Amino acid sequence: MTTIIERIAALGPEEPFFSFEFFPPKTDSGVQNLIARLRRMAQLNPLFVNITWGAGGSTVSKSLDLAALCTSELGLTTCLHLTCTNMEKKIIDETLSLAKQKGIRNILALRGDPPRGEEYWTPPESQEFMYAVDLVRYIRQEYGNYFCIGVAAYPEGYADGSNPEAQDPKIDLPYLIEKTVAGADFIMTQLFFDTDKFIAFEKMLREHESGIFRSIPIIPGLLPINTYQSFIRTAKLSHAHLPDRVLEKLDAVPSTDDEQVKQVGVDILVEMIDRIYNETCHRVRGFHFYTLNLERSVALILDKSNVVKTPLRLKLVSQNKEQKIEKPVSIESVLADGVKDVKITEKVAVAVPASEASMTAEASWDDFPNGRWGDPRSPAYGEIDGYGVTLHVPAKRALELWGSPETTADISELFIQYLRGTLQVLPWSEEEGLSPETKLIEGDLVRLNKLGLWTVASQPAVNGLRSDDNIFGWGPRNGYVFQKALIEFFVPENTWFTLKEKLQGGDSVSYYAGNSRGDFFSNMNASDVNAVTWGVFPNREVVQPTIIEEQSFKAWSEEAFAIWKEWQRLYPRTSKTSHLINMIHESYYLVSIIHHDYVNTNALWNFLQI
Incomplete structure (x- = not known):
């Protein structure tokens, strides 16, 4: 080469x-x-x-x-x-x-x-x-x-x-x-x-x-x-x-x-x-x-x-008939509108049409690029910046922000301060502030964090708001957006097993849970998929840019626990803070819960009255 x-x-x-x-x-x-x-x-x-x-x-x-x-x-x-x-x-x-x-x-x-x-x-x-x-x-x-x-x-x-x-x-x-x-x-x-x-x-x-x-x-x-x-x-x-x-x-x-x-x-x-x-x-x-x-x-x-x-201009050729070039197509249509493979043969570009399902999925991947909560089948699912696990803030600033917590109550207080807007960033967030939709459920989140369920992701339920809504809107004009309520939190092992009994009896909830040791629990099959945001827009199929399933949860869980270790490295190994964070890393569970009754905006929060 x-x-x-x-x-x-x-x-x-x-x-x-x-x-x-x-x-x-x-x-x-x-x-x-x-x-x-x-x-x-x-x-x-x-x-x-x-x-x-x-x-x-x-x-x-x-x-x-x-x-x-x-x-x-x-x-x-x-x-x-x-x-x-x-x-x-x-x-x-x-x-x-x-x-x-x-x-x-x-x-x-x-x-x-x-x-x-x-x-x-x-x-x-x-x-x-x-x-x-x-x-x-x-x-x-x-x-x-x-x-x-x-x-x-x-x-x-x-x-x-x-x-x-x-x-x-x-x-x-x-x-x-x-x-x-x-x-x-x-x-x-x-x-x-x-x-x-x-x-x-x-x-x-x-x-x-x-x-x-x-x-x-x-x-x-x-x-x-x-x-x-x-x-x-x-x-x-x-x-x-x-x-x-x-x-x-x-x-x-x-x-x-x-x-x-x-x-x-x-x-x-x-x-x-x-x-x-x-x-x-x-x-x-x-x-x-x-x-x-x-x-x-x-x-x-x-x-x-x-x-x-x-200079390349691909030309679409029928695969079912032996005939010459039918019509020229633009690069964009070849890449984005459903051609899964292109073969160059003696200066003739042969485009192989993708299946309808593949075409829809691939268009969605590029139209609505995912972040952490996205489609794990997407080529864009993963770490985009090459930096790997990071606290997103320099060590000196991290110490100024989070101090040296020595008890789980100290950790809870940091999460609560973040939700109330008096702390700018947590190890699992970036200095962008909370989204407006999170402020709408602030009271519910603060209550859970006081109980020791440290929330790192959440969203309220939405049943058909316009796509130009100031808080929940996304996608093209004249559409409607929907989303299921979800919450994700770290929780002590004993609390998790108590919560697990409640989750097993919930007909309208799906959950995933795991720890840093690799233990994993769910009431879902490995192939099951939860669409948690979707939109209906003129002249296109229903778009589901954000899904949660086993593969994506496990990938994120590994990263989420690694962030605890990054935080721990800020402190001397013999310090109380280092021991506390290490204990959390070794014994806590990360839990993700989705409530499917998106018509009832209080369904998830009522379910979590613990």
């Missing part, structure tokens, strides 16, 4: 290109559906694809398998992410060796986030890989020029969250120089939405007196806007500045209408690409899409942009 640099060199001097990034989904069904999606997206002819790497090597086997499939079966030039902080040298050596065996010739060398905890404030002297530059040097030392190596850059400056105002790309410049000198072949940036800042950053690098950046490819990282909520969330997590003109365009359409938001997002990205290409005098000609494992927005951008407009 060729390297990324070799592929770029084979292009014309100003010929643009694009690349995609994917992450391994958490569930097996998500992985299988991502593979089907990859087969389709490969036909758009990206110059290369990136496969992300979970924090601490948590997705090492999935990442390698996915990268190998892209390389061997799809014939794609593939770049494997590799982080080094807090990573055993053995894992790095094994990964590089396996990558070479599988024909992977490109590595994006990243530092990754350092672990939290008092014992880690000063990195141990024995640690060989403290920074990305250490990994770059090591790869060059061990493998020479076999691997093409990319490194990360931050057009707005690196931010760890403790002081966003301190972001300044000039501060990071010496580190980027060091990585480039150590052997980097290309630079890929963090996502951004401020085109002016990227253009200034690129100019600063090109004009640097060392001349080291004069010809190295600088590839901007772009995030398609799929929903308003995910756009704001991701920008906040990455500390990306949001220019007024971008916000004004998005504010011109209802934030709950995902289709309109997606269309405006496409226009924003197209404008960014065109400006960057033209205002850098074509020096920047590659554009990397953080796809979030979604395809429709990317396809629309490629189809609309004059810069990266893909």
Whole structure:
């Protein structure tokens, strides 16, 4: 296989290109559906694809398998992410060796986030890989020029969250120089939405007196806007500045209408690409899409942009008759409207129609991209940022927020403060505040938390509100939305078994429960699925963007308990707080309850009168 640099060199001097990034989904069904999606997206002819790497090597086997499939079966030039902080040298050596065996010739060398905890404030002297530059040097030392190596850059400056105002790309410049000198072949940036800042950053690098950046490819990282909520969330997590003109365009359409938001997002990205290409005098000609494992927005951008407009135009061919091409179809219709596979045969694109059920599911995945509560069969189900389990706030701020609880009553008080709005964030939440719908059931949630049921997710029942409702609305206009009441909480083991008896006798409730030891209980079959939100809109089938079932609950339960361990690492191991959190991690259950009587808005809360 060729390297990324070799592929770029084979292009014309100003010929643009694009690349995609994917992450391994958490569930097996998500992985299988991502593979089907990859087969389709490969036909758009990206110059290369990136496969992300979970924090601490948590997705090492999935990442390698996915990268190998892209390389061997799809014939794609593939770049494997590799982080080094807090990573055993053995894992790095094994990964590089396996990558070479599988024909992977490109590595994006990243530092990754350092672990939290008092014992880690000063990195141990024995640690060989403290920074990305250490990994770059090591790869060059061990493998020479076999691997093409990319490194990360931050057009707005690196931010760890403790002081966003301190972001300044000039501060990071010496580190980027060091990585480039150590052997980097290309630079890929963090996502951004401020085109002016990227253009200034690129100019600063090109004009640097060392001349080291004069010809190295600088590839901007772009995030398609799929929903308003995910756009704001991701920008906040990455500390990306949001220019007024971008916000004004998005504010011109209802934030709950995902289709309109997606269309405006496409226009924003197209404008960014065109400006960057033209205002850098074509020096920047590659554009990397953080796809979030979604395809429709990317396809629309490629189809609309004059810069990266893909030359591929697929043609639909009948599979039942021996006849020639019937009609041309657009890229968007091939990717989003129900073609599950595309085969190129002697310059003729043969599109194989998907089944009706598959078409409906795949359209829903891209129309309403899921977060944690979503469809576990979706290619987009899983950890999207590659950081793995995290508290979402820096260690110093976490200690300021949560202090040092020493009793379960102290923990209960933190949850209650969060519900009442006097505490900004909990380890299982982000600094976005409670949603308006949660405030409507605040009293019920506070009552449960006082009883020691620590709630981490909930929603009230809704029976047919308009899709433009200020609190519950989502989706296209002139529709109606519904949702079942649900609640999820941590609970002591003895309380769980008392509650279990009550749940077993409930005709209108479904539940899942599990602990960190792997014990699992449910009154559902493994194949059963609970739709907890759905919408009815003009000219389309009923949409069920959020479902809960065994596979998704187990995936989230594992993460939820891991967050307790992340919290524990903030404290000395011998402290009362560390012992308390460890006890909770080892003995508590996570319980998810769905009440199916969505017509009665008080049904769940009446059921939980314990």
